[in-house]
Amino acid sequence: MLDIAAALLDSLGAGRRLAVATVTTVDGSAPRALGTSMAVDDRGRVLGSISGGCVEGAVYQAAEGVLETGDAVLAEFGFTEGDAFAAGLSCGGRIEVFVHEIATGAVRGALDDRVVRELEATRDGRPAGIAIIVAGRAAGTMIAATAFATDVERAGLDLLTARRILHELTARVSSGLSGTLDIECDGEPLRVLFVVAATAPRMIIFGAVDFSAALANASSLLGYHVTVCDARPLFATPQRFPSADEVVVAWPSDYLRSTAIDSRTVICVLTHDEKFDIPLLDAALRLPVAFVGAMASRLTHERRLKALEEGGLGAVELDRLHSPIGLDLGGSTPQETAISILAEVIASRTGSGGEPLRSQTGPIHRTTSVRAARPL
Template sequence: MLQIATTLRAWSAEGRRVAVATLVAVDGSAPRGVGAALAVDDTGRVAGSVSGGCVEADLVAECEQVLAGGPARRRRYGVGDWLEPGLMCGGTVEVLISDVAALDDAAWHQVERAAAGLDATLSLDALGRGCADDPVVTLSVRRPRHLVVVGAVEFGVALGALAARTGFAVTVLDHRATFATKERFPDATAVVVGPPGAWIAERGWAPDDAICVLGHDLGHDTPAILAALRAGAGYVGAMGSRATHERRVEALRELGATTAEIARLRSPIGLDLGGSTPEHTAVAILAEVLAVQHGATGLPLSRTGGPLHR
């Protein structure tokens, strides 16, 4: 439910009644994890999902029954046959379908926090109400992952747009006001003009944040890289050729970077996908960011073993 909090808040502000199907348990392989949700409002709009599309149509009908005055209910989906909806991947999921109106003020406050990009936690009982004791499920979200683009170049335009679509809060940094504009980066949460190294060093970063240096100005890029390596971000990458990387390494050493710090720098940036356009390069960079954050290999799934969904 908290994963679609922005939609819930918007529909509520319009005065719509809304039912939500929230994934509360997963056994085995399933496309989505606990907390995934699908919402239906009283005009028939649908947002979100709880699977890869296997059971959504059935859940829309369940939500419509709740909106028509029916009680909250739980549905369990396993491997279906041709007569009933089910999962193709072999797992089993349990879904709670409830009316958003069941949430009291304290519970709705958590929805508001999630919609505002803040940490939020919500425990639900079997009727979809907020509760403190013996919940059916406890849902949690944290503030969005941040992706910082250093260098307002065309590669940054493509990366910022793609990262925003995948849930990152994107900040663009550049010392040149001509290039660092909201018009060029409409999907960015913030566009900052100024020395990027100082801006990065003044803030705290989390292991699931990423800082991508895409500029070609050694004087500004090197302090930004060093600040990023020391600031706690889980991913720090820099664009450039292997020769550029070697020059950056020497410049980093001159600024006092240690061997261990330099070893954390991912440069040349991105996975080897073969493309060279800004859009293709953005895919390669974001793919590496996600692989690092999830502790994945970046290999083709056909060459790996074990379950697909962790």
């Protein structure tokens, strides 16, 4: 639901009833991530997509049925290659989708005000989370991250179960990870889908150069909050980096020590100046961030490693440095270099080797029980 929050709020504000279909399970080569949603309103309008076009027709029919009866449905598409193709999931995977009705006001499916506020928070770029019971007692119940355990009890759950759901939801909002959890409620199985939206991950680019402008453009397209930092005010201007969310004039290592980072932050050092690079990398490699990379020739890289080691960094910290930065794609322009850098960032996050898909076997889309809420 949160991935189409703005569209849902617009439709709800216009007085529409909607059936929302949310992916609860992904197996094999299914194209969309857990927590992805599609909605159909009471006039037949479609919002969002859950399979890149593969099974939208079947989901649309399920949504029409939910709007007619008000009864939530847990539907599965694909299992064997033949079944998947017949259902329209031509990639051969399997997805499970939970479809339920939502509305506002004193009508069937009316949303709790706290759930509406979670949708509004997502629309406004703030962290948010919703737990949806998709199987078992009170299927279709939605629980906001800001709810109290006593509110959850009213849905027919015991206090211990309510507290466990809220604790899990709070933790997942903090980590930015959606997922499902099977728990027991008074001896009965209960399946809960946790859908969360985090703030955009940060891409901090040091060095106001042409390569930085290209990297800022490409990073913005991937959903990063982009910062470009350089100590030279002549070069670090918003006009030179229009796609950056902020352009900062500051000594790089000082800025890095003072700015907010988290485990999703990506740091790319493109400065090519040792008076900036060495103290900056020394600080960056001590931080719990997702990725630290630096542009360099192999000779420059070896010289940097020696200086960083002499500065007190150990083998574990130095092994985190991606330098020379980027995957070997054979490109050379700033734009091609930006793609090379981001390819390594993605490969580092996913644990991929970056080999061509045609040289591999098995599912194309790797899935786990927990997926990130926003792409990195």
